[in-house]
Amino acid sequence: MAANLFDLTLHEARGLLDSRQVSSRELTQAILGRIMEVEPRLKAFVTVTGEMALRQAREADEAMAEGRVTPLTGVPVQIKDNMCTRGVLTTCSSRMLESFVPPYSATVVERLYGQGAVVVGKGNMDEFAMGSSTENSAFFPTHNPWGMERVPGGSSGGPAAAVAAGECLYALGSDTGGSIRQPAALCGIVGLKPTYGLVSRYGLVAFASSLDQIGPLTRDVTDCALVLNAIAGHDPRDSTSIPQGIPDYTRALEADVRGMRIGVPREYYVEGINRDVAETLKKALETLEKMGASVEETSLPHTRYALAVYYILAPSEASANLARYDGVKYGFSYKQADTMWQAMEKTKQHGFGPEVKRRIMLGTYALSAGYYDAYYLKAQKVRTLIRREFQEAFQRYDVLVTPTSPTVAFKLGEKMEDPVQMYLSDVCTIPVNIAGIPALSLPAGFVDGLPVGMQIMGKPLGEETILRVAYTYEQATEWHKMRPKL
Amino acid sequence: MTETRKYETVIGLEVHAQLLTRSKMFCSCPADYIQGSPNTAVCPVCLAMPGVLPVINRRAVEYVIMTGLALNATIAQNTQFHRKNYPYPDLMKGYQISQYDEPIALGGWLTIDVNGEEKRVGITRVHLEEDVAKLQHRQDAQGEGYSLVDVNRSGTPLMETVSEPDMRSPEEARQYLLKLRSILQYLGVSTGNMEDGSFRCDANISIRPWGSSQLSSKVEVKNMNSFRAVFRALQHEEERQERVVEEGGRVVQETRGWMEERGVTVSHRAKESAHDYRYFPEPDLPPLSIDREWVEEIRARLPELPEARRGRFATQYGLPMYDANLLTASRATADFFEECLKTKETAPQGLAAKSKAIANWMLGDLTGLLNASGAGVIEGAKVTPQGLREFTDLIDAGAISGPAAKTVLEEMVKSGKGAQAIAVEQGLTQISDVRLLDGTVAEVIQRNSQAVQDFLGGKETALKFLVGQVMKETRGRANPSLVNQILQEKLSSKGRQ
Numbered sequence: 007m008a009a010n011l012f013d014l015t016l017h018e019a020r021g022l023l024d025s026r027q028v029s030s031r032e033l034t035q036a037i038l039g040r041i042m043e044v045e046p047r048l049k050a051f052v053t054v055t056g057e058m059a060l061r062q063a064r065e066a067d068e069a070m071a072e073g074r075v076t077p078l079t080g081v082p083v084q085i086k087d088n089m090c091t092r093g094v095l096t097t098c099s100s101r102m103l104e105s106f107v108p109p110y111s112a113t114v115v116e117r118l119y120g121q122g123a124v125v126v127g128k129g130n131m132d133e134f135a136m137g138s139s140t141e142n143s144a145f146f147p148t149h150n151p152w153g154m155e156r157v158p159g160g161s162s163g164g165p166a167a168a169v170a171a172g173e174c175l176y177a178l179g180s181d182t183g184g185s186i187r188q189p190a191a192l193c194g195i196v197g198l199k200p201t202y203g204l205v206s207r208y209g210l211v212a213f214a215s216s217l218d219q220i221g222p223l224t225r226d227v228t229d230c231a232l233v234l235n236a237i238a239g240h241d242p243r244d245s246t247s248i249p250q251g252i253p254d255y256t257r258a259l260e261a262d263v264r265g266m267r268i269g270v271p272r273e274y275y276v277e278g279i280n281r282d283v284a285e286t287l288k289k290a291l292e293t294l295e296k297m298g299a300s301v302e303e304t305s306l307p308h309t310r311y312a313l314a315v316y317y318i319l320a321p322s323e324a325s326a327n328l329a330r331y332d333g334v335k336y337g338f339s340y341k342q343a344d345t346m347w348q349a350m351e352k353t354k355q356h357g358f359g360p361e362v363k364r365r366i367m368l369g370t371y372a373l374s375a376g377y378y379d380a381y382y383l384k385a386q387k388v389r390t391l392i393r394r395e396f397q398e399a400f401q402r403y404d405v406l407v408t409p410t411s412p413t414v415a416f417k418l419g420e421k422m423e424d425p426v427q428m429y430l431s432d433v434c435t436i437p438v439n440i441a442g443i444p445a446l447s448l449p450a451g452f453v454d455g456l457p458v459g460m461q462i463m464g465k466p467l468g469e470e471t472i473l474r475v476a477y478t479y480e481q482a483t484e485w486h487k488m489r490p491k492l
Numbered sequence: 493m494t495e496t497r498k499y500e501t502v503i504g505l506e507v508h509a510q511l512l513t514r515s516k517m518f519c520s521c522p523a524d525y526i527q528g529s530p531n532t533a534v535c536p537v538c539l540a541m542p543g544v545l546p547v548i549n550r551r552a553v554e555y556v557i558m559t560g561l562a563l564n565a566t567i568a569q570n571t572q573f574h575r576k577n578y579p580y581p582d583l584m585k586g587y588q589i590s591q592y593d594e595p596i597a598l599g600g601w602l603t604i605d606v607n608g609e610e611k612r613v614g615i616t617r618v619h620l621e622e623d624v625a626k627l628q629h630r631q632d633a634q635g636e637g638y639s640l641v642d643v644n645r646s647g648t649p650l651m652e653t654v655s656e657p658d659m660r661s662p663e664e665a666r667q668y669l670l671k672l673r674s675i676l677q678y679l680g681v682s683t684g685n686m687e688d689g690s691f692r693c694d695a696n697i698s699i700r701p702w703g704s705s706q707l708s709s710k711v712e713v714k715n716m717n718s719f720r721a722v723f724r725a726l727q728h729e730e731e732r733q734e735r736v737v738e739e740g741g742r743v744v745q746e747t748r749g750w751m752e753e754r755g756v757t758v759s760h761r762a763k764e765s766a767h768d769y770r771y772f773p774e775p776d777l778p779p780l781s782i783d784r785e786w787v788e789e790i791r792a793r794l795p796e797l798p799e800a801r802r803g804r805f806a807t808q809y810g811l812p813m814y815d816a817n818l819l820t821a822s823r824a825t826a827d828f829f830e831e832c833l834k835t836k837e838t839a840p841q842g843l844a845a846k847s848k849a850i851a852n853w854m855l856g857d858l859t860g861l862l863n864a865s866g867a868g869v870i871e872g873a874k875v876t877p878q879g880l881r882e883f884t885d886l887i888d889a890g891a892i893s894g895p896a897a898k899t900v901l902e903e904m905v906k907s908g909k910g911a912q913a914i915a916v917e918q919g920l921t922q923i924s925d926v927r928l929l930d931g932t933v934a935e936v937i938q939r940n941s942q943a944v945q946d947f948l949g950g951k952e953t954a955l956k957f958l959v960g961q962v963m964k965e966t967r968g969r970a971n972p973s974l975v976n977q978i979l980q981e982k983l984s985s986k987g988r989q
Contacts, residue, residue, distance in 0.1 A: 207543075335641075
């Protein structure tokens with residue numbers, strides 16, 4: 007058992023709360039204290055909601071006293087700042103929404119509230135979730151708890167750093183091309199991008215609607231299953247939400263991979279992959295093999311097109327999704343303009359950061375008359391091929407295992423001048439979003455004192471299989487118990 | 493008239509009709525945006541707050557399927573919504589959710605009446621989209637212009653019906669519009685009101701030399717806010733294009749706006765520059781598959797449409813085709829007519845005669861009075877079907893005379909009071925009581941001895957004069973046939989003396 011309350015996992019905290027050894031108030035105060043202590047250096051929060059957290063903690067203690075307990079009751083969580091929280095700033099780390107207080111809550115937020123969660127704040131991110139280092143936050147970059155001069159990954163860098171540093175026990179992130187898994191890997195925690203449609207997107211500020219998905223960032227696989235239980239399931243307000251019931255994901259937590267077939271697609275060991283990261287992955291696979299799984303190299307040749315497909319489809323959708331920020335209704339509004347049109351243009355010019363503008367332009371271009379067929383339509387066709395390729399692979403394998411990121415956490419500023427290098431850090435995670443399948447990243451070792459993530463992909467709605475493989479590996483290793491020294 | 497023209501006109505119409513659903517297209521806000529004060533019928537979804545998602549209104553889809561079926565169109569198995577991107581402050585999301593290459597209904601037709609002959613006008617497609625908010629342009633004290641946005645209309649369902657370029661004159665275009673509106677009203681899917689913008693029309697018009705099958709450059713005409721405006725704008729545009737060609741010029745493909753007061757179309761070219769809507773499939777709405785059972789179930793529930801009702805009116809009520817046609821042109825009028833006849837008591841003179849009498853009043857005086865009052869339509873009129881029925885019953889019973897009847901109906905339209913009450917109040921009841929007329933008749937006989945002599949001497953017209961005198965004395969209230977009868981009796985007894 008961890009020495010500090012802020013080092014607990016969700017399920018460990020649950021045990022202490024349920025046995026009355028600690029109250030939600032004490033736990034929440036410990037977390038708020040930890041935030042006070044490390045936040046000035048870490049910068050993982052856009053907003054800390056201390057008062058609300060203490061009120062929710064009091065309510066949680068009352069609920070627990072009355073026997074109304076869910077796995078989340080009374081446990082502090084951070085929410086990425088692109089999920090709407092009624093009455094609480096929701097900025098997407100953008101000047102555009104710097105003062106935006108939504109009048110409604112996202113479905114996932116409602117679900118957390120309904121299950122007695124204690125929300126300690128909103129997590130920093132790359133502006134509108136566009137980025138892989140959280141350096142695109144319009145406010146400040148977040149640091150990596152394992153190396154303060156390094157990035158936490160992105161775009162859910164705030165949530166990943168906060169979980170790793172003990173500023174919350176778990177967090178909700180969103181993943182459009184790797185934005186949960188890559189920062190989870192770089193911060194040494196567990197991150198899951200569920201099957202597209204498993205978790206409601208209602209209230210998640212849209213980046214690329216056909217790729218976005220909300221998922222948990224946790225300290226171990228058990229917590230991942232618990233949080234998934236809490237947030238997954240059909241939502242009539244999201245027409246892309248899968249209309250079916252969900253299993254109890256904790257039932258998949260069985261340390262047994264005997265007879266399971268693991269495919270290792272060679273295309274993910276890309277040029278530019280860090281040799282030590284590749285070596286770490288090899289060892290992790292040997293561990294799984296020792297535990298009874300069969301591991302086999304395979305090929306997914308269309309993988310190499312995924313990044314190109316992504317950088318057409320995601321900006322295309324984003325160019326429409328971000329059109330609503332025109333200064334007319336809410337958010338930043340440029341007031342010194344001479345005409346209405348100028349006001350709308352200047353609002354975008356000053357409200358959005360460079361990466362957001364770059365992607366809006368990319369997407370606008372790809373959808374334009376004369377280019378649509380060559381870009382958007384072609385990308386959709388390749389998307390179908392990639393999806394099909396995964397389908398075929400999952401007829402042969404239960405899961406596919408790859409590195410989550412080709413490198414460990416890079417230094418702040420290292421890739422800011424070269425967008426393509428930055429884009430390449432998502433090369434292993436993007437195909438998963440293109441195909442709509444689930445994938446989880448979990449700690450698989452360290453290189454130079456920095457965490458390495460292993461990505462486990464499954465077929466659509468194959469979360470249980472993924473969780474089981476991840477849990478089995480986790481039980482055989484100690485990586486998830488490592489905490490950064492801050 | 494066609495022989496005298498060198499050119500043939502080609503017209504196609506795009507009609508936007510607001511659907512009468514209870515809630516909006518993609519959220520549960522009330523769709524009746526006219527009722528509330530500005531920005532009250534709104535929610536995060538139709539305000540395009542960050543993170544909201546659309547959910548398709550099934551009833552709106554059903555209305556489009558109904559319309560598609562009524563227009564003899566094919567209902568798609570799979571339909572898809574697209575995003576149509578363009579920036580405008582009345583467009584909350586910065587894109588409109590519309591349909592592009594997979595509309596709900598494709599390839600239908602309706603018939604119009606051209607010089608007594610039926611003509612088919614093709615329907616290219618019927619699709620579903622959402623309406624935009626409303627801007628109100630104001631000026632502040634310093635004369636600076638500013639605009640307010642009323643979001644109530646944002647996201648209300650809009651159905652677009654696109655015709656083939658099958659119309660050959662402004663009159664055909666007008667007929668098409670009237671017929672389409674009538675069908676939508678019969679289906680109960682739209683009010684079809686052009687004046688309040690519930691039913692809007694844009695036209696594509698071009699001319700070409702007779703016999704040519706080529707389509708020449710077309711002009712899109714917008715901003716026509718009434719049936720009359722459509723007719724006038726197209727007539728103007730037809731003439732303008734002819735003039736351009738006659739003067740050796742070429743018609744430019746462009747959008748032009750109708751200026752109602754000046755009676756001309758004006759180029760919108762500047763506004764149109766580089767309109768690229770960048771359509772792409774709406775990722776928030778998966779393709780919608782329309783199952784055949786649903787379509788068949790809707791087909792089975794389709795109400796009687798104008799043509800079928802016209803036929804039935806002719807056979808069931810024995811009405812002339814001309815009357816049946818006029819009565820069934822609008823569903824409200826046809827419903828009103830049938831409501832008048834919905835009573836347990838059969839009319840003494842038989843259904844056909846009663847029907848004809850009601851039809852005559854409706855198509856004659858009542859239409860005239862409604863037009864004069866500015867309403868022009870039966871919807872919302874103060875006269876109820878029960879009221880009109882009672883009115884005709886009183887005429888049948890001889891309680892109101894012909895001349896008085898017009899006055900009574902006028903008052904009914906004005907105040908909505910019942911015929912009996914009005915007749916009593918204004919002293920317009922017919923005097924059919926022999927005892928009340930006896931004295932007046934005797935007086936008239938006494939005062940007009942010359943006429944009496946003429947009649948007794950065999951001059952039949954003298955009787956008419958005497959009847960007229962009695963009518964004059966009673967200010968038109970006497971029952972003329974009764975007067976006639978009493979006079980004859982009295983005069984014949986005089987002749988015997």
